[in-house]
Amino acid sequence: HVMVNPKLRSSLWDSFRETVLNLGGDPQKILDKARLTSLEIEHPGLLMQSHSFERLLNVAAAETRSEYFSLYLSSRLDLSFMGTLGLLLQNADTVEAALKTLIRYQPVRIHWADPELKIEGETACLYTNNLHFSEQVKQYFYMSVGMGLTFLKIFLGENWKPDAVHLSDDLPEFAGQLNRLHGVPVLTARERNQIVFKASDLQQKISTFGQFGKYLQFQLDEMEQRFQADIASRSKYLIRTLLPEGACSIENVSSLLSLSKRTLRRRLQARGTTFTQLVEEVRQSITRQHIKQARLSFGQLSYLLGYSEPSAFSRAFKRWFGVAPSKWKNQ
Numbered sequence: 591h592v593m594v595n596p597k598l599r600s601s602l603w604d605s606f607r608e609t610v611l612n613l614g615g616d617p618q619k620i621l622d623k624a625r626l627t628s629l630e631i632e633h634p635g636l637l638m639q640s641h642s643f644e645r646l647l648n649v650a651a652a653e654t655r656s657e658y659f660s661l662y663l664s665s666r667l668d669l670s671f672m673g674t675l676g677l678l679l680q681n682a683d684t685v686e687a688a689l690k691t692l693i694r695y696q697p698v699r700i701h702w703a704d705p706e707l708k709i710e711g712e713t714a715c716l717y718t719n720n721l722h723f724s725e726q727v728k729q730y731f732y733m734s735v736g737m738g739l740t741f742l743k744i745f746l747g748e749n750w751k752p753d754a755v756h757l758s759d760d761l762p763e764f765a766g767q768l769n770r771l772h773g774v775p776v777l778t779a780r781e782r783n784q785i786v787f788k789a790s791d792l793q794q795k796i797s798t799f800g801q802f803g804k805y806l807q808f809q810l811d812e813m814e815q816r817f818q819a820d821i822a823s824r825s826k827y828l829i830r831t832l833l834p835e836g837a838c839s840i841e842n843v844s845s846l847l848s849l850s851k852r853t854l855r856r857r858l859q860a861r862g863t864t865f866t867q868l869v870e871e872v873r874q875s876i877t878r879q880h881i882k883q884a885r886l887s888f889g890q891l892s893y894l895l896g897y898s899e900p901s902a903f904s905r906a907f908k909r910w911f912g913v914a915p916s917k918w919k920n921q
Contacts, residue, residue: 602671603631606650609663613654624649627845642848647729658767660729664736665771669744685745686792689716692741705738713753714789716742717782723759731783732764738785739772746794752787756780821847821857822868829872833896840865874910881918888915 607617621627624646631646651659669676675695682688689707706717718738721731735755743750755768755776765776825843832838843865844854858864873895880891892903907915 602667605663605666605668605671606631606646609659609666610650610654613656613659613662615650615654620646620650620653623653627842644727644730647733651729658732658764660733661736661764661767661771664733664740667737667740669741679741679745680796682796684792684796685742685794688745688796689741689792705734709789709792712789714787714792715782716785716787718785719783721783723761735768735783735785736771739768739774742785742787743772745796746791750791752785754786756782756784756786758783820861821854822861822863825854825858825865826868826872829869830876833869833872833876834894836896836898838869838896870906873906877907877910888919 610617610620624642626642626646647660647663650663651657656662669679672679675692678691678695679688682691686707689705693705693707705719708715708717716738719731719734721727721734723731735757739752739755742752752774755765755774757765757776757778758780760779762778765778768774768776824847828843828846829838832842840851840854844851847854849857855865858868876895877891880894888903888907889900892900895903897903897906904915907913907918911918
């Protein structure tokens with residue numbers, strides 16, 4: 591599943607790597623054991639499948655011998671790892687608007703969490719997940735509670751404290767870890783997993799860049815629609831995201847779709863197309879878009895399209911438009 595690329599480097603890989611190293615582990619060894627590549631967690635335009643992320647967290651916790659690995663990881667994250675959604679959150683008018691945006695779009699970016707916001711009089715509650723603790727989901731459980739606190743601190747300041755954190759299970763050791771890491775009071779065996787704080791905190795201003803926020807929301811809406819579309823549209827979205835990184839291959843695209851190369855080829859064939867054709871279509875579409883705006887040199891455009899040699903771009907350009915780039919420019 592995917593998202594954007596305004597040259598914000600995802601903090602997920604950096605944060606993951608730092609957390610593993612601090613706990614005495616080997617980041618590359620953990621990636622190999624989880625059957626993932628760094629591309630799948632370092633690119634701000636890409637979303638891991640939930641089962642892949644769960645596998646990564648479980649392997650990391652085992653390899654570092656750290657029960658609370660995902661809690662420590664969540665405390666190191668910032669909004670950049672969420673790509674466009676992170677930018678949109680940074681440009682929300684208020685904390686309330688940011689949280690409602692997170693809840694609206696979280697299935698796109700963090701589809702293993704399901705936050706909710708409830709306001710009753712002077713009290714606000716951010717439900718972090720509806721999970722009951724078990725060995726199978728414990729890393730998700732720790733991560734979602736930790737991320738809720740991390741996000742609120744990003745919006746409200748590092749010294750901000752909630753009234754309390756409620757856990758639905760009786761987890762005294764986890765409560766102690768939360769208290770030591772975030773300095774918050776934790777109550778266990780409560781009705782829901784939630785962060786309780788003052789409703790007035792929701793009105794704190796974050797940003798005044800309303801127009802930029804509207805643009806980002808348009809991008810997210812478009813992305814959400816595309817990712818609910820057919821396999822060809824989903825593949826093209828990934829191709830467009832990976833081209834500038836020089837990482838656009840059928841191996842990477844099929845992996846990010848949780849398919850084998852053979853299955854992806856078969857499904858595309860059933861849609862009357864091939865992976866090579868889709869790459870060609872995306873490159874031609876991007877080229878048309880940029881030559882109309884005339885904002886990039888042909889050298890820059892060649893790089894954006896993932897060509898290793900300008901001559902390869904020139905041949906493709908002539909195939910698409912009937913003239914070489916230099917002749918088109920003169921005309």
